[in-house]
Amino acid sequence: MTSGGNEFRQKGELVMENGLEGGVIYALSAWLRDKIMATGLARIQLDLAPDRDLSRIVSDLSRPKGSRSLATHLKRRVGIEGVKAALLRECVPKEDFSDPAILGAAMKALPIQLVSPRPLEEAISTAGGVAFSGLDDRLMIRDLPGVFCAGEMLDWEAPTGGYLLTACFASGHTAGVGAVEWFQTIFGM
Ligand SMILES: Cc1cc2nc3c(=O)[nH]c(=O)nc-3n(C[C@H](O)[C@H](O)[C@H](O)COP(=O)(O)OP(=O)(O)OC[C@H]3O[C@@H](n4cnc5c(N)ncnc54)[C@H](O)[C@@H]3O)c2cc1C
Numbered sequence: 001m002t003s004g005g006n007e008f009r010q011k012g013e014l015v016m017e018n019g020l021e022g023g024v025i026y027a028l029s030a031w032l033r034d035k036i037m038a039t040g041l042a043r044i045q046l047d048l049a050p051d052r053d054l055s056r057i058v059s060d061l062s063r064p065k066g067s068r069s070l071a072t073h074l075k076r077r078v079g080i081e082g083v084k085a086a087l088l089r090e091c092v093p094k095e096d097f098s099d100p101a102i103l104g105a106a107m108k109a110l111p112i113q114l115v116s117p118r119p120l121e122e123a124i125s126t127a128g129g130v131a132f133s134g135l136d137d138r139l140m141i142r143d144l145p146g147v148f149c150a151g152e153m154l155d156w157e158a159p160t161g162g163y164l165l166t167a168c169f170a171s172g173h174t175a176g177v178g179a180v181e182w183f184q185t186i187f188g189m
Pocket residue numbers: 122123124125150151152153161162163164165166168
């Protein structure tokens with residue numbers, strides 16, 4: 001995947017449902033969010049066949065289709081079917097499907113415009129929260145002694161993809177131990 005002038009490349013799983021999600025997009029989500037907030041739009045390019053180079057795709061697409069439908073030709077020759085085929089149809093003009101060079105180039109760098117993150121109610125994780133500079137080592141708020149923060153309360157760009165729960169447990173443990181120590185100190189227990 002590449003993103004506009006700044007080029008990031010990320011290979012991995014991409015899920016399409018109400019938008020894009022999955023490991024590929026999670027890795028870039030902070031950058032994409034900031035870009036959308038700044039300019040109203042983030043442009044990315046999807047490589048629908050990351051394990052095939054362009055020349056091979058063009059050559060495979062150029063082979064005679066025979067009596068097969070275009071859908072079967074794409075599936076058999078270059079492994080494009082399902083959501084990938086639907087995306088290609090959405091983004092490439094119908095007349096360009098007969099040009100292997102244009103179709104192949106689109107498969108390797110399909111332009112997608114992202115216009116907004118999904119709403120907060122659907123968020124798997126959030127950015128923003130209490131800054132680490134406002135916390136001590138026990139994760140207690142310096143200006144609110146006795147109040148401890150953990151998990152999504154913390155301001156960190158959580159690396160979505162399995163690490164959130166680990167970080168929530170770890171920061172929860174730190175805050176919990178810190179709270180016990182603090183109360184023992186305050187109440188002399
Ligand atoms: C659909 C989905 C899938 C996810 N998949 C993964 C995954 O595969 N791997 C992974 O690592 N992470 C995953 N996450 C993220 C992970 O679940 C969260 O980061 C984590 O649960 C956050 O824990 P937390 O304790 O910080 O917050 P929460 O789990 O949100 O806990 C906050 C609690 O505070 C309560 N609360 C809120 N306001 C008040 C109040 N005023 N008074 C009292 N209680 C209140 C809430 O009811 C809630 O129980 C997923 C999240 C979602 C939504």
